[in-house]
Amino acid sequence: MEIIIQPGAGDASELAARIIQREVEGDPQSVLGLATGRTMEPVYARLAHWCRQGELDFSRCRTFNLDEYVGLPGRHENSYRYFMNERLFRHVNIDWKQTHLPDGVASDLEAECARYEQLIRKTGGVDLQLLGIGLSGHIGFNEPLSAFGSRTRVVALAPETLKQNAPLFAEPQQMPRQAITMGLGTILDSRRCVLLATGAAKAGIVAATVEGAVTGMVPASVLQWHPDCVIVLDEAAASGLRKTEYYQWMYKSEPKWDWLRQFAALREQPSRPVVPSQLRMEPAA
């Protein structure tokens, strides 16, 4: 596990977006695992912007989202299909047929979960999985006590998750109580993963994930077992961590992040003050 801490939420989301951009540049046929939630909105806005500028090409990518609410069709504005269409897919040059989410209104939900797992496998597995984190410690919708080997399945949502996400619904009491989610085992199978968390509200759960024990009570802590996982945080989300200096040191010393630090450095460069001697003076008439 590696930890990258950036000053603000905008900086952290830009770095996460850069990691995705680089993945797609390196392999235009990448299989991307995508996430939803408010934290992801600025990430997708950046990707869409770079795509419009011609700096990013999604035309050959395939995507698999982590989860979907049970009972919400894709046209429902709280469904994750709708979120992805609106926040990312319709702004980039991706082939929509290659964008996958579990179908929350499938007549046979169990068969739908098995189909989703098989499709991920048939596509060759997820190359880069993007993750957010819920206040319950969930990744995808794997709530506390999820099995580490779990696969895509129907789950009940934790009370904390209902509290966190219900305000996003026009009628909060209509938020579904169940969802289909990739399992922790499915997520652990991804080749690389990036978890992005921003804001002080996430500080406690981030600390438990990174510095606590690996436990089913904090599902995201299983990422400590992932062979290639980076956690990107803003200072607020990192404020509960005890070893931030160590994480900063490791990030700054790690050659594989040279390219990423260069982007961050460009952003930090203060705009050069204009010194009067540099001004071209018109000769006095």
Ligand code: GLP
């Ligand atoms: C939902 C998703 C999670 C996501 C979480 C974070 O619950 N199922 O995958 O990590 O939201 O949400 P937010 O970014 O809004 O805090």
